[in-house]
Amino acid sequence: DAGVTQSPTHLIKTRGQQVTLRCSPISGHKSVSWYQQVLGQGPQFIFQYYEKEERGRGNFPDRFSARQFPNYSSELNVNALLLGDSALYLCASSLRHISGNTIYFGEGSWLTVV
Amino acid sequence: AQTVTQSQPEMSVQEAETVTLSCTYDTSESDYYLFWYKQPPSRQMILVIRQEAYKQQNATENRFSVNFQKAAKSFSLKISDSQLGDAAMYFCAYRSNGANSKLTFGKGITLSVRP
Numbered sequence: 001d002a003g004v005t006q007s008p009t010h011l012i013k014t015r016g017q018q019v020t021l022r023c024s025p026i027s028g029h030k031s032v033s034w035y036q037q038v039l040g041q042g043p044q045f046i047f048q049y050y051e052k053e054e055r056g057r058g059n060f061p062d063r064f065s066a067r068q069f070p071n072y073s074s075e076l077n078v079n080a081l082l083l084g085d086s087a088l089y090l091c092a093s094s095l096r097h098i099s100g101n102t103i104y105f106g107e108g109s110w111l112t113v114v
Numbered sequence: 115a116q117t118v119t120q121s122q123p124e125m126s127v128q129e130a131e132t133v134t135l136s137c138t139y140d141t142s143e144s145d146y147y148l149f150w151y152k153q154p155p156s157r158q159m160i161l162v163i164r165q166e167a168y169k170q171q172n173a174t175e176n177r178f179s180v181n182f183q184k185a186a187k188s189f190s191l192k193i194s195d196s197q198l199g200d201a202a203m204y205f206c207a208y209r210s211n212g213a214n215s216k217l218t219f220g221k222g223i224t225l226s227v228r229p
Contacts, residue, residue, distance in 0.1 A: 033216070042118075042205050042219030043159070055214040088157055092217075099147055099215045105159035 002027065004093050004106035012112045013081050021076045021109045025093030031055075032074040033103065034066060035090040043090055049074055050097035078111075086113045116141045116208050120220035127196045128228050134181075135191045135223050137206030145211040148182065150191045153222070154202040162204070165189065167211075193225075201227045 005024045013019050025032050031050040035043035048056035049068035063079045072093075078085055088108040094101040117140045127133035139148070150162040165173045165182050172180050177197075181190045193200055206220040 035217075040221075042207075042221050043217070045216040045218070048214060048216060050214070056216055058216065090159065092159075098213050099209050099211050102161060102164070103217060104161070105151075107156060107158040110157075 004091055004104055006089075006091050006106040006109050008109055009107070010110045010112075012114060015081055015083060015113055017081050018077065018079045019081060019111060021078075021089050021091075021111070023074045023076070023091030023093075023106060025072050025074070025091075026104055029093035029095055029104075030072050031094045031097040031101070032068055032072065033092045033094075034074070034076045035092065035105075036060070037088040037090055037108070039087070046076070048097065055097050081113045083113050086111060116143070116146075116210070116218050118206050118208050118218055118220035120206055120223050122223050123221075124224045124226070126226045126228060127193070127200075129196055129198060131196055132192060132194045133196055133225065135193070135204050135206075135225065137189045137191070137220060139187050139189065139206070139208050141187070141208065141210075143210055147209045147211065148180075148189045149207040149209065149217070150178070150180070150189075151205045151207060151219075152200075152202045153205060159205070163191065196227050198227050198229060201225060 033048040034046040037043040045058040047066040052068045068074045090108045091106045148165045177194045203222045205222045
């Protein structure tokens with residue numbers, strides 16, 4: 001069975017540009033979360049979606065937005081990119097949005113802002 | 115807000131030996147989950163082991179076991195019979211019980227295994 005898949009795996013953007021990252025959850029999983037991992041740090045929570053509704057948001061500016069589609073895949077959008085947005089963006093999925101469900105992570109999308 | 119602290123940035127272990135990775139956390143909640151994730155160079159986060167706070171028995175998964183001290187808010191990971199493939203970054207994480215809860219991670223520890 002396919003795990004959590006993310007695209008693109010690597011990308012380079014210029015300051016001020018916009019980026020869209022994509023995530024497909026494990027088949028049957030309805031909850032998707034996004035995390036930002038800056039080099040040398042642990043992942044930081046950005047968003048959680050369940051059944052296409054936002055269920056949680058971390059301490060990130062409004063330049064960050066996301067959505068979940070009817071097939072439960074998800075997109076993370078970041079506008080007006082800053083150098084500090086350079087990071088590994090991890091998508092994670094679980095069956096539902098409750099804490100008892102195991103969270104599985106994808107391999108991430110490496111974003112470099114120059 | 116909950117916090118997770120991993121104070122050791124790096125550790126090293128001889129192959130076949132045992133190593134213990136430390137983690138402390140701070141919370142006012144009584145019901146929660148604790149996790150250890152492994153992140154190899156491929157960068158994919160892999161769940162190693164999880165512990166439910168309401169369970170007194172320490173979790174075990176093959177060569178991996180935890181020492182959960184709820185009163186001390188301590189959650190250490192013991193790796194027995196270390197293997198070269200265990201070399202990776204290890205993150206301790208906390209999750210509140212209930213719906214819509216997030217994972218809160220520590221800064222991680224880099225484990226190297228000497229052959």
